[in-house]
Amino acid sequence: MTTNPTPRPDTPAHGSVLEVDRVVVEYPAKGWRTPPFRALHGVSLDIRAGETVGLVGESGSGKTTLGRAVLGLAPVTEGRIAYAGRDISRLGARERRALSDEIQVVFQDPYTSLNPAMTVGDILTEPLLVAGVSRGAAGERIRELLDQVSLPADAAHRLPREFSGGQRQRIAIARALCRDPRLIVCDEPVSALDLSTQARVLDLFIEIQERTGVAYLFITHDLSVVRRISHRVAVMYRGEIVESGDTRAVTTRPQHVYTQRLMLAALVPDPDRQRDRREQRRGLAAAGS
Numbered sequence: 001m002t003t004n005p006t007p008r009p010d011t012p013a014h015g016s017v018l019e020v021d022r023v024v025v026e027y028p029a030k031g032w033r034t035p036p037f038r039a040l041h042g043v044s045l046d047i048r049a050g051e052t053v054g055l056v057g058e059s060g061s062g063k064t065t066l067g068r069a070v071l072g073l074a075p076v077t078e079g080r081i082a083y084a085g086r087d088i089s090r091l092g093a094r095e096r097r098a099l100s101d102e103i104q105v106v107f108q109d110p111y112t113s114l115n116p117a118m119t120v121g122d123i124l125t126e127p128l129l130v131a132g133v134s135r136g137a138a139g140e141r142i143r144e145l146l147d148q149v150s151l152p153a154d155a156a157h158r159l160p161r162e163f164s165g166g167q168r169q170r171i172a173i174a175r176a177l178c179r180d181p182r183l184i185v186c187d188e189p190v191s192a193l194d195l196s197t198q199a200r201v202l203d204l205f206i207e208i209q210e211r212t213g214v215a216y217l218f219i220t221h222d223l224s225v226v227r228r229i230s231h232r233v234a235v236m237y238r239g240e241i242v243e244s245g246d247t248r249a250v251t252t253r254p255q256h257v258y259t260q261r262l263m264l265a266a267l268v269p270d271p272d273r274q275r276d277r278r279e280q281r282r283g284l285a286a287a288g289s
């Protein structure tokens, strides 16, 4: 991250919002000759109220699968996932829908996660009406939500395609906030954004958390993002959490050989990121001139 090096506050000392206890996820076999694919091998993790836990690891290590298991979108074969002390590992569709007041998601791609045919107002109204909020109260809430994510009130009348990637991600965040969730699964929510937009959207996540006390399971492959946003970090490798702890400790003194490799890989300059940084520096120079 380029801006705002302020460290995250201390880990909040509240009870667990989410407890993942030795969870195994197996995806069904593709054919009768192949066995089911075990994507998670007994993963344990907890997230406290108001806390951000970053989940890092290489592609295919199981980060999204864990997020999907929390959301009830991947089958929990063994183990238990508890939300506020209640087992949510194997809920029926109706119970799961009721839980969407409490657990929400922001996906990676702001270009596909919003219905292109709906105005922003309709996108935000839908979950409110489903929750039984009146149209009048929904209108008021939408103005409040747009203000919270720093979008103008007239955004409600426009379509997603009329917004930039960063603005679309703000709309997705507003949608996630509609029903005051206590936990948001954020699956690579800034990966599709350029560096300066990433920094602003991360600041928005942090500001919302400080105001509402929402907790984040923050999935990312980017260590600079995890350092910026997470109180604690868990490192995944081949379906297991191989190391976890305070972000600063894990990222400055990694103990597991895989985490050490991940840190070393992050030091190798990435041509796309260098180009981003050059463009950002040019933009800042132009703005200052």
Ligand SMILES: Nc1ncnc2c1ncn2[C@@H]1O[C@H](COP(=O)(O)OP(=O)(O)OP(=O)(O)O)[C@@H](O)[C@H]1O
Pocket: 027, 028, 037, 039, 057, 058, 059, 060, 061, 062, 063, 064, 065, 066, 221
């Ligand atoms: N629906 C599915 N059916 C079968 N296998 C799957 C399914 N979804 C994911 N997998 C497999 O599970 C493993 C973990 O995938 P997952 O998407 O959770 O990893 P990830 O760490 O999030 O990767 P990325 O960073 O690339 O998104 C991979 O081997 C993947 O191929």
